[in-house]
């Protein structure tokens with residue numbers, strides 16, 4: 622059985638990449654060369670018709686959508702402990718965070734990074750970006766309130782949701798008010814980034830710490 626992750630450094634592929642390193646599974650990384658718009662090539666569109674990164678190939682399974690890939694990896698390798706046991710309260714909280722992170726801040730980042738996709742008039746682009754930034758700020762405030770003084774999103778239990786949050790915190794490093802300026806989010810990011818598996822993924826993707 623062969624696992625292959627189509628990735629680009631720092632993109633949404635970082636979440637499954639960190640998970641694969643946490644799991645310790647054998648896998649192959651396949652670079653999607655965004656400099657050449659390879660995510661829109663005919664070959665890549667066969668894997669993901671949306672032309673977006675990442676894609677996971679697991680034998681004859683070809684999977685797009687970051688959160689789906691993350692949930693699949695957590696289920697396939699339960700011994701890695703990246704998700705609580707099915708049917709428990711913790712598992713329900715885990716689903717809440719995975720779904721929230723993918724359909725709220727991750728989706729909002731799309732408007733912040735690609736504001737032109739959200740406007741038909743070039744003059745409106747800066748305003749679209751500012752509005753996305755304001756919404757992201759509110760979203761991170763809510764996540765910070767929910768995290769409180771917990772060690773991880775699920776309290777004292779580490780999960781793939783913390784890896785997801787680290788990736789999203791990192792994406793905001795160029796924002797006027799980066800998520801890391803919120804003390805408990807910064808502390809969580811530091812804890813997650815210190816994990817050997819995360820360090821290994823960062824090294825391969827050329828992501829520098831502590832200024833990530």
Ligand SMILES: N[C@@H](CCC(=O)N[C@@H](CS)C(=O)NCC(=O)O)C(=O)O
Nearest residue numbers: 632633660672673674675686687688
């Ligand atoms: N909902 C998708 C979004 C993926 C996404 O937007 N990926 C970005 C990189 S982080 C991408 O492929 N951007 C290049 C493009 O849209 O052409 C997922 O989670 O997989």
